[in-house]
Amino acid sequence: MAAPLHTDSGSAPIGSFLRPRDKLRLWVMSDIHLELTRGWDLPAEDARPQFDVLVVAGDLVPRAERGVKWLLEHVNDRPVIYVLGNHEFYGTDVDRTVEKAQAAAAGTNVRVLQNGIARTGNVTFAGCTLWTDFAINGDARRSMAIAAERMNDFRKIRTNRYAERFRPSHALARHKDSRAFLEAELRRPRGDEKFVIVSHHAPIPEMSVSPSGSGDDPALDAAFRSDLRALMSPAPDDGRGELRPADLWVFGHTHQSFDAVVGGSTRVLSNAKGYGPWPGQQATWDNQNFDEKLVIEI
Structure with a gap:
């Protein structure tokens, strides 16, 4: 049997579900939005x-x-x-729901990753919400002000054990923590094992003709994306180890499909459903290119 899945916290393995294979088959999706979905479910077994x-x-x-x-x-x-998206935090405290989710998943086949890793065989998964640095439009302060005014994230999420409203400055601080976590993991020595990053927010600037995920409003793009392409190219040892990019980076949040190799090393992939389907429109959701059976090999 292939090695079971372990986390960096030393918790019990998920179980020996995997058959020996040269490659791992990943069924990838995001932005299912069950709270706004009627008439859709995972395909039958x-x-x-x-x-x-x-x-x-x-x-x-x-x-x-x-x-x-x-x-x-x-x-x-x-x-x-x-990995948790911004909507997972709606109506709750940004840390408390992570704790509850990880407690609910303990000892099961589910791993909830928030600046954490899990391993199976020769594949390591590193996961985080990521948030953003609000910087891709060139004026982070203005982007943070626009996001605070327009986005539900900064009305519906609490922090500090519910004591205060979650603000763009909190998101920025968490983004910096997650970026540091990811870079540290990418600089750890790892023989021939594969490395997969899973984040909710996008790690690349807009790379299609029209903006997406922000209601076609470029002013909000900085709340959906950061430019982390520096983590997708090899970098020399700076005292923390040589940076070896991930083999695969899966993201969501933008309600779009995306699949390209970035930086010459990292395959960057999104397969987001988005809101819907809506009553009377049983096959309609935000991203018409969403593939509910998308499987890739790593």
């Missing part, structure tokens, strides 16, 4: 693709512990990597 690990890159449902419950009800025979 006999209609599902062949996969080894399910990867969910955030925005499954508000309150991450509910997301864990749903995942356990729908996929209980394969490892699941679950």
Whole structure:
């Protein structure tokens, strides 16, 4: 049997679900938005693709512990990597829901990663919400002010054990922590093992003709994306070890599909459903290119 999935915290392995394979098959999706979805579900078991690990890159449902419950009800025979999106924090405290989700997932096949890692065989997964640095438009201060005024994130999320409203400055601080975490992991020595990053927010600036994920409003793009391409190219040892880019970076949040190699080393992928389907429109959701059976090999 292939090695079971372990986390860096030393928790119990997910279980020996995986058959020996040269490559791991990842079923990838994000932005399912169960709270705004009617008439859609995962394909029935006999209609599902062949996969080894399910990867969910955030925005499954508000309150991450509910997301864990749903995942356990729908996929209980394969490892699941679950990273929280901004919507997971709606109506709750930004730290408390992570704690509840990780407690709900303890000892199960689901791993909730927030600046954490999990390993199976020769593949390491590093996961975080990521948030953004608000900098891609060239004026982070202005972008933070616009986001504070227009985005539900900064009305519906609490922090400091519910004592205060979550603000763009909190998101920026968490982004810096997550970037430092990812860079440290990328600088750790790792033989021939594969490395996969899963984040909710996008690690690249807009790379399509029209902005997406921000309601076609470029002023909000900085709240959806950061430019982390520096982590997608090799870098020499600066005293912290040589930086070796990830093989794959999965993200969500923008409600778009994306698949390209960036920096010559990292495949960057998004397969987000977005809101919907809506009543009377059973096959309609934000991203018409969403593939509910998308599987890639790593």
